Amino acid sequence: MNNSGIYVGLDIGTTSIKAIVCENVKGQLNVVGVGSEQSAGLNRGIIVDIDKTAVAIKKAVDQAQEKSNVTIDEVVVGIPANFLKIEKSRGMITIANQSQAREINDQDVIDVAKETVMQSLPPEREIIDLKADEFIVDGFNDIKDPRGMVGVRLELHATLYTGPKTVVHNTKKALEKAGIKVKDLVVSPLAIGDTILNDGEKDFGTVVIDIGGGQSTTSVIHDHQLKYSFIDPEGGQYITKDISVVLNTSLASAERIKRDYGYANSDTVSEVNTFTVDVVGQSKPVEFTEQYLAEIIQARVEQIFERINQKLQSIKALDLPGGIVITGGVAALPGITDLAEQYFGIHVRAYVPDQMGIRHPSFTQGFSLTKFEANLNEVDLLVKRALRDNEAIQSHDDESHSGSFRDSIKSSRIDTQKRRAHQNAPEQQRAQSKPKDKKEKTDRLTGVKNFFNDFFN
Ligand SMILES: Nc1ncnc2c1ncn2[C@@H]1O[C@H](COP(=O)(O)OP(=O)(O)OP(=O)(O)O)[C@@H](O)[C@H]1O
Numbered sequence: 001m002n003n004s005g006i007y008v009g010l011d012i013g014t015t016s017i018k019a020i021v022c023e024n025v026k027g028q029l030n031v032v033g034v035g036s037e038q039s040a041g042l043n044r045g046i047i048v049d050i051d052k053t054a055v056a057i058k059k060a061v062d063q064a065q066e067k068s069n070v071t072i073d074e075v076v077v078g079i080p081a082n083f084l085k086i087e088k089s090r091g092m093i094t095i096a097n098q099s100q101a102r103e104i105n106d107q108d109v110i111d112v113a114k115e116t117v118m119q120s121l122p123p124e125r126e127i128i129d130l131k132a133d134e135f136i137v138d139g140f141n142d143i144k145d146p147r148g149m150v151g152v153r154l155e156l157h158a159t160l161y162t163g164p165k166t167v168v169h170n171t172k173k174a175l176e177k178a179g180i181k182v183k184d185l186v187v188s189p190l191a192i193g194d195t196i197l198n199d200g201e202k203d204f205g206t207v208v209i210d211i212g213g214g215q216s217t218t219s220v221i222h223d224h225q226l227k228y229s230f231i232d233p234e235g236g237q238y239i240t241k242d243i244s245v246v247l248n249t250s251l252a253s254a255e256r257i258k259r260d261y262g263y264a265n266s267d268t269v270s271e272v273n274t275f276t277v278d279v280v281g282q283s284k285p286v287e288f289t290e291q292y293l294a295e296i297i298q299a300r301v302e303q304i305f306e307r308i309n310q311k312l313q314s315i316k317a318l319d320l321p322g323g324i325v326i327t328g329g330v331a332a333l334p335g336i337t338d339l340a341e342q343y344f345g346i347h348v349r350a351y352v353p354d355q356m357g358i359r360h361p362s363f364t365q366g367f368s369l370t371k372f373e374a375n376l377n378e379v380d381l382l383v384k385r386a387l388r389d390n391e392a393i394q395s396h397d398d399e400s401h402s403g404s405f406r407d408s409i410k411s412s413r414i415d416t417q418k419r420r421a422h423q424n425a426p427e428q429q430r431a432q433s434k435p436k437d438k439k440e441k442t443d444r445l446t447g448v449k450n451f452f453n454d455f456f457n
């Protein structure tokens with residue numbers, strides 16, 4: 001980490017909008033304030049009513065501002081992985097002719113990055129991000145930073161992330177209406193993978209599942225890159241709805257009992273523990289067992305897992321050595337890692353941010369955005385500048401675009417925020433914890449190899 005200052009991550013989720021204010025002090029990212037407000041105008045991760053979402057964004061940012069005592073004028077915002085495309089892209093520029101070879105500078109990096117994105121995109125798609133994989137100077141490859149080197153020809157091999165124009169536009173527009181500038185747009189699972197996995201997991205390959213309120217996002221990270229991401233259109237809201245329908249209670253009370261008494265794995269829940277709930281048409285609260293509640297929850301979680309499992313199997317991603325890391329609000333359900341291990345038959349762990357004030361997996365996304373941005377190096381920033389310059393050329397009449405990418409970050413007085421952490425209930429010990437179908441080592445290696453062939457080249 002080398003970019004000191006204040007970073008604000010904005011996670012526009014289906015159920016809540018989270019604004020996380022972090023201060024980067026000598027590489028240490030400290031949370032100094034959090035705003036979390038109920039969402040509005042979203043359906044399954046996508047903004048469908050810009051005005052309503054803008055109001056909710058403003059509330060979340062105002063709250064974060066108040067808690068942190070930091071003036072927030074720009075945020076790093078996550079773009080969901082719906083219809084995300086990840087492509088390889090190449091660009092090349094001539095630095096000088098043979099007799100005048102000169103040192104490569106910042107502007108050359110920007111220029112070659114611009115060349116890299118100079119490809120015709122379908123009209124309904126928009127570039128979200130571009131990440132340099134390697135630079136090549138006069139045929140010498142695998143260069144991470146070409147500046148200061150002497151050469152006549154500079155090439156860039158990069159990864160290009162594109163999304164539906166509507167999704168990107170609606171996000172920018174909602175922020176514009178909320179009066180907040182976009183410091184950077186980041187593909188959500190790119191930031192999450194970068195933040196919650198350790199070096200080995202990123203390198204050898206790991207699956208990340210973010211189970212939110214409106215949808216579940218599964219991503220495959222390997223070789224330190226996001227290789228693949230897909231969406232399942234169900235999340236915690238469906239669990240709440242099931243509880244409400246089965247127990248004949250309001251959505252609000254279903255949500256409450258899910259959080260207070262919910263378990264994802266009914267095998268591990270005692271039959272004797274009970275709770276009461278207001279039931280429609282009954283004058284007195286009705287008693288149910290926690291085991292019954294767990295059965296309702298488990299049925300929906302298994303349905304989500306089943307669809308994810310089919311997709312992961314089809315790309316052989318379950319053979320990746322890193323296993324699965326689950327996060328997102330639903331990961332707060334006790335017993336979910338055990339259930340996932342039974343289901344997918346591989347090692348599963350849950351990720352919960354461990355910073356004070358954000359100890360809940362709902363905050364993973366917002367925090368990841370700040371960490372991702374704070375970790376960008378100078379070359380990353382130049383490459384991103386090329387993207388924003390291009391954007392400004394394409395829509396020079398829209399000031400919010402050209403003026404949005406700023407190098408400097410204003411910071412002001414900071415009070416340590418004292419928001420109480422929401423701790424995860426301890427995970428239940430699972431009775432039968434053995435993965436269902438453990439594979440032979442050789443099978444696993446073959447599978448990993450096939451996966452590499454299919455997706456990594
Ligand atoms: N302790 C808990 N037990 C069970 N479920 C929980 C708990 N805490 C939060 N949830 C559920 O997590 C979901 C919200 O998670 P999250 O904040 O990650 O979603 P989101 O970002 O708003 O939505 P999405 O990512 O789908 O757009 C809600 O459905 C909520 O009920």
Ligand SMILES: [Mg+2]
Pocket residue numbers: 011012013014212213328365
């Ligand atoms: Mg989310």
